[in-house]
Amino acid sequence: MGIDEVISPADARGSSPGKDQQAAGVGILLQIMMLVLSFVLGHVLRRHRFYYLPEASASLLIGLIVGGLANISNTENSIRAWFNFHEEFFFLFLLPPIIFQSGFSLSPKPFFSNFGAIVTFAIFGTFIASVVTGLLVYLGGLMYLMYRLPFVECLMFGALISATDPVTVLSIFQELGTDTNLYALVFGESVLNDAMAISLYRTMSLVNSRDSSGQNLFVLFVRFLETFVGSLSSGVAVGFTSALLFKYAGLDIDNLQNLECCLFVLFPYFSYMLAEGLGLSGIVSILFTGIVMKHYTYSNLSEKSQHFVSSFFHLISSLAETFIFIYMGFDIAMEQHSWSHVGFIFFSILFIVVARAANVFSSAYLVNLVRPAHRKIPVKHQQALWYSGLRGAMAFALALQSVHDLPEGHGQTIFTATTAIVVLTVLLIGGSTGTMLEALQVVGDGHDVGSPGESLEGDNDLLAPNNGYIAPSYDEETSSANKIKMKLKEFHKSTTSFTALDKNYLTPFFTSQNEDEEDEHDEPRPSSRRAGFRGHM
């Protein structure tokens, strides 16, 4: 670095823009190198079928190691500043592409045919998990087992730690090939679950920051529902708007490709920021924008733009995902932690395991109550679901936010515990998912997901059309119906009627293709479409 001493115009003035820019350069350079290393390492490990260190774990480890080295050596603070985990950066720039891609890559058929189960797991189950975790942590505090937190703060911790991360588990599912329904359940649950966890966290945080007198549970529930439904509606509305725009603007001619893609790429972000600007949840909103845009807007694009936007969102979300794990690892290695509360960490790990069990098995019981015999969720799938609840960036980011939201000490304890949980679950669960899937014998059992990465692309159908397990048939087993079951069935029926609504009204209205084309489009095509821009990381 001899040259920079000579040429940097700002030497004489200490920390002037030129110097800052150079520090930024070094910081970003380091990040890019770690990204490249992660991609290459992940690729090599996958190629040698070494499933004990999935890509996310590798990225986390790289971040931890480089962060540790930077911590030992006395790196300049100006460079270090480029590595602090800023929740704002995470929530505004890294998270949106990932969540959008989740929605965008969702295969509508397995998702909607398991919609009832997914919603039960994500909404009801996450609620159960949050409350159980919160209660247990509170009781643990009362019994002097662990650091004592106020009840509302326990519930906040319960909410944030209930946000599961699908990245690693799903990538292994794809590698090994697993049952389509299990895949749809895990994927759907983890996507919706984030939205639920963040809404719960915010509601609890609201209770905590306000004078909680005069707030009853019902008002809270209504407010939570407002956020959730409001965000969902705004996301769907933006999605439909985009569908109409692309249907009528006539941009699908050849030399307007770039304009078409620019506008398409701006919509998801628009949806996210609209919701955030309205004080709603951007994550819920962009997720549903993704689903709607894939289902309607996508088919209004020219074929080349379709290829491009699929690859584009895949690329951006891969970069963001890998970056998040590196970034998290680096920050964990750099941040000050209060390791005085080892008890808190130990018991909270125990509690989340229990809470996850309460979530999965009770939700599965409810779902199985209403499902016909041949469609019940097998115990092995329930165990796989229970096992696959590793915690990732969402929990980390919310915990970091809690450091600002909560009084001195409390937030720090929650943050340290979350950090430990994230690192442990990513490394342990991530590394053992392959073994677990094999032990439970849910690997490659006929309905495998196809070649790696394909299922994330979404325009191939996860299901063989003759798979009876999926097609909902509601005219059986009505004998043992009780009240809950009836309610649940009604919900199920609304799902089916949604499919009809979609087919008869929404698709013709929002897309320019006719129904037959649309159906054909949903079928797996061995030739051109499959050979499209695809691949896995």
Added chain:
Amino acid sequence: MGIDEVISPADARGSSPGKDQQAAGVGILLQIMMLVLSFVLGHVLRRHRFYYLPEASASLLIGLIVGGLANISNTENSIRAWFNFHEEFFFLFLLPPIIFQSGFSLSPKPFFSNFGAIVTFAIFGTFIASVVTGLLVYLGGLMYLMYRLPFVECLMFGALISATDPVTVLSIFQELGTDTNLYALVFGESVLNDAMAISLYRTMSLVNSRDSSGQNLFVLFVRFLETFVGSLSSGVAVGFTSALLFKYAGLDIDNLQNLECCLFVLFPYFSYMLAEGLGLSGIVSILFTGIVMKHYTYSNLSEKSQHFVSSFFHLISSLAETFIFIYMGFDIAMEQHSWSHVGFIFFSILFIVVARAANVFSSAYLVNLVRPAHRKIPVKHQQALWYSGLRGAMAFALALQSVHDLPEGHGQTIFTATTAIVVLTVLLIGGSTGTMLEALQVVGDGHDVGSPGESLEGDNDLLAPNNGYIAPSYDEETSSANKIKMKLKEFHKSTTSFTALDKNYLTPFFTSQNEDEEDEHDEPRPSSRRAGFRGHM
């Protein structure tokens, strides 16, 4: 916005993260809306062949108008903070994709066959322009015509105001179709000229910040050369590294698309940050990385990745370009300006017109000295070049930086003058380029650039192969040779021998295709390749 009052968790605490995030949401939302508006407006204007308000001008105007409205209404400061023009953001995130795309979309043949002329205009010409502007401003100060600045600061102003912006002019050239050589000259000059201007600015800024005793012109020149050559070499080295990586890594198989694209996309940024981290010029570096990656690395990609990365960089740079003009307009409307120095603005506009003339006509004279009769640059082309020197974001960003670098008042004056020059040249020159090109009769004269947007894609050849105007032939007109001419000819010859070197050694070494394929690849293909991801914005 009733809901946000209810649900935002942070109400009770003033400006906590939740509130900040909401403000960020509103700010970014506004920016996205302006982006969409710009794209749509630009599209509509182009469609109706209304060339008096090109896209860049439209974006600038939208930014100015919205900024003005935001200024009148009392917008919250937290939202406003999202619109301040941060040079760091500009230099680290907006500029790299644009400059890379400049290099990446360069058509190698017309660029290299006009290489001597382009280098003359960009290096020698920009130097002349900077010095002439600086001198005139200094003399104007001495003669009490305008605000008086120290000599070195005048030279800094001269350097920053000599950075021309090609966006608008080139987009109109593409629309109307113009001579390929004129296009190559304007494009090549404006691309290299930025690199030259920023290097000059930094060198001058270095002189200014240091005790300038003991610094002679020669040392300065050596330092400038160090930055320039160092940046160029690091950029080329990164480009070659990427070529070798993609040649041997074997990523061009179908399901590794995403990995391939991720790595490809990271390289340019790596090059930029490497140079910045070393205290060199990231802009020069990424420009040459772009040229090298297009020429060598690109052909090692799988065909689908080729389509994807072309579209990707086109998309990203379109977004960045449009955003910069909006952002600049908004900031101009919001910023405090010192309009007390109207004289300074008036005379500096006069001086840059004179300096641009000195640049273009003297460089053209030198180039014509050495070129054979049928290849001389016609006077009309010189006039078009002279006219097309509008100032854009680079000058603006450097001027903003000078506010930090220079003492109170001086930087402000330079900034205000630059702002005025940018707005005037973008609106006036941008609006009248079409008329000018028609008046000079250089529009669509046989060698037109093809359908709009194509030339920016770069993989079609701008030249008909039988165009004798281009192919350098050095065995004529040696009678009137004088010393300068001989030197210049040697330089020209080195360009030719570079072509041979490239064909015989570099291309076989760095790419996996054989030479014939490479040649075929360079020819314009009417079918698949031309129909690729293309379009203009």
